[in-house]
Amino acid sequence: MALAMHVHPLDKHLRVKRLPTIFCSGCGIGIALSAMLRALDKRISEGSVNPNKVLWVSGIGCSGRAVLYLNYDVAHVLHGRAIPFAIGAVLANPELKAVVLGGDGDIAAIGGNHLIHAAKRNFDMVVVMITNFIYAMTGGQVAPTTPYGVYTTTTPAGNPEYPLNVIKLVGALNANYVARASVTTPHLIEQYFYKALAMRGFRFIEVVATCPEMFGRHIGLRDSVEMFSELKKRVVYRHRPSLEEAMIDWEKGIVIGEFVERNNPSFIELLRGVKK
Amino acid sequence: MFSVGGVVSRSNNKFRVNVIVDRCKECGLCIFICPTKVLVRSGVMNRYGYYPPDPVFIDKCVGCKLCEYVCPDFAIFIEKV
Numbered sequence: 001m002a003l004a005m006h007v008h009p010l011d012k013h014l015r016v017k018r019l020p021t022i023f024c025s026g027c028g029i030g031i032a033l034s035a036m037l038r039a040l041d042k043r044i045s046e047g048s049v050n051p052n053k054v055l056w057v058s059g060i061g062c063s064g065r066a067v068l069y070l071n072y073d074v075a076h077v078l079h080g081r082a083i084p085f086a087i088g089a090v091l092a093n094p095e096l097k098a099v100v101l102g103g104d105g106d107i108a109a110i111g112g113n114h115l116i117h118a119a120k121r122n123f124d125m126v127v128v129m130i131t132n133f134i135y136a137m138t139g140g141q142v143a144p145t146t147p148y149g150v151y152t153t154t155t156p157a158g159n160p161e162y163p164l165n166v167i168k169l170v171g172a173l174n175a176n177y178v179a180r181a182s183v184t185t186p187h188l189i190e191q192y193f194y195k196a197l198a199m200r201g202f203r204f205i206e207v208v209a210t211c212p213e214m215f216g217r218h219i220g221l222r223d224s225v226e227m228f229s230e231l232k233k234r235v236v237y238r239h240r241p242s243l244e245e246a247m248i249d250w251e252k253g254i255v256i257g258e259f260v261e262r263n264n265p266s267f268i269e270l271l272r273g274v275k276k
Numbered sequence: 277m278f279s280v281g282g283v284v285s286r287s288n289n290k291f292r293v294n295v296i297v298d299r300c301k302e303c304g305l306c307i308f309i310c311p312t313k314v315l316v317r318s319g320v321m322n323r324y325g326y327y328p329p330d331p332v333f334i335d336k337c338v339g340c341k342l343c344e345y346v347c348p349d350f351a352i353f354i355e356k357v
Contacts, residue, residue, distance in 0.1 A: 006283050006294045008353050019299055020324070020349055026303035030348025186345040224303040 013037045015071050022065055026224020028183035028209025032130055033066050035189035036099075043197050055098045057086045059111065062137050063103035063130040080110030083118045086125050094268050097197065098125040104145040105135045108166050112144075115166075119173040122201040123267045128193070129166065129204070132211035133250075140214040147250035151218045167206055167246040171260045176201030178260035180246070182208040184232040188256065201266040208235065208254055284318075286331045291339040292355045293331035299351035300328035306343035306352055312336040315343065 008014075014037075023029055043049040054072050058064040060079040067074040077085045086098040100107070107115055107129045118125065133150070135141045140153045144164040151158055171178045177196055181188040189207055196203040210216070212227040221227040234253050238245060241257045248254050284295045293314065300322060306329050307315045314337045318330035329352065331337065337354075344353045 006285060006292075006353075006355065008294075008296060008350050010350055014350065020301065020351075023348065025301040025326075026305065027348055030350070031346060034347070034350060035345065225305060225308045228305055228308065 010034060010037045010041065013041065013071055014069055018069050021069060023062065024211075024213040026210060026212045026227065027062070028132065028207070028211070029063050029066050029130055031183040031186050032128070032189055032207045032209060033069075033101075035186040036128065036193045037070075039190045039194035039197065042194055049097060049197055053095050053097055055086070055089055055096045056101060057082045057089070057098060058101045059106035060137075061103040061106045061135075062132070063101055064106060067101055080106055080112075080114065082106065083111055083114040083125070083127065087118060087123055090124055090268070094124070100125055100127045102127075102129060103136075104129060104131045104133070104166070105143050108164060109144045115170070116173065119170045119175045119202050119204065121267045122174045122176060122264055124200060124202070126193070126196050126203045126205070128207060130207045130209050131166075131248075132209045132215055133163075134211060134215045136211050136214040140218065145248070147248070150250055153218070163248060165246055165248055166204075167248075167259055168243055170202075170204045171243045171246070174202070174264060175204050175260060176262045176264055176266070177203040177205075177258075179204070179258045180206040180208065180248075180254075180256045182231065182235045182254065182256050183210055184228060184235055185237070185256065188237075192258065199263075200269070201262075201264060208248075208256070284328070284330065286334040287357050288334050288337055290357060291337050292357050293334060293337060293343075294353050294355065295328050295331070296351045296353075297322045297328045298324065299349045300326055301349055301351075302326035302328065303348065305346045305348070309342045309346045311340065311342065312338060 056067040056074045058067040059082040082100045086100050142152045142155045146159045149158040179192045210227045212224040216227040236253045238257045282297050314333050315329040316332050317327050341354050
């Protein structure tokens with residue numbers, strides 16, 4: 001065989017000149033991003049998603065930087081305001097498939113109210129929240145999703161609060177699809193994102209990610225392989241678990257699976273009066 | 277083994293493992309996850325000072341693509357020959 005150029009199968013979805021990414025060595029965001037791109041690639045090759053109608057929106061944070069490597073229409077907006085931006089874009093052009101990518105600090109903490117109201121309206125968008133349990137970019141402060149008793153730089157005696165369970169929050173509202181995956185199971189991220197792309201309404205996927213640099217270093221998991229294998233031990237897969245089972249606890253375990261699947265009419269359909 | 281455009285490739289008669297050297301950040305996840313232990317850390321630095329993996333024991337590769345799925349930096353991929 002002649003010396004042909006070998007290119008990565010996802011290179012057509014990436015702005016290759018910007019690589020390598022700025023993420024730390026062993027960061028879980030890249031794993032989640034490549035799994036999502038694989039699912040999108042499958043949808044595009046099937047013909048059910050038009051690549052010119054895909055919009056990626058992100059806020060501030062480590063995960064917010066991820067969309068800047070994508071060869072699509074992307075927007076990098078104010079902190080926590082990725083969901084309102086996507087709502088405006090979809091209202092102006094309902095053909096768009098909006099994907100909001102953000103971290104737990106961006107979507108659950110600062111954009112928490114926007115998340116609640118977008119889920120309440122069942123607005124047409126996919127929200128992927130990458131949970132690393134901490135505000136990693138600003139130096140490892142405590143986040144609403146930090147597990148109980150874990151050391152962070154602002155809680156040196158251990159976190160005294162119980163974490164916010166975003167799956168239970170969004171599942172209690174009118175969202176059409178609520179699932180949780182982990183970067184230790186990239187095939188599940190791909191499967192859930194593939195499924196979510198074809199649905200209507202508000203679709204929420206939480207991806208539990210590794211953060212060896214900021215979360216792991218204070219709890220003795222500074223090495224990326226060590227952190228990955230520790231997270232792998234704690235992740236429990238259940239087939240169609242109920243919302244009560246949506247436990248996210250560093251000691252007892254993290255339950256992953258598809259929690260909610262509904263087929264309610266979405267906001268755009270209700271606005272157009274298709275379903276009375 | 278040959279290298280074209282910063283890609284190190286080795287193949288057995290079924291699969292070819294390609295490593296894009298300059299994208300690697302030496303997290304070691306591919307070496308950890310490989311079920312048949314094809315990859316080892318190479319002794320040659322890339323331009324950012326990391327040691328990328330090298331598919332030395334390529335004869336053992338079964339083409340499961342776990343390394344491609346787990347790589348956070350789009351640096352390794354498997355092709356069928």
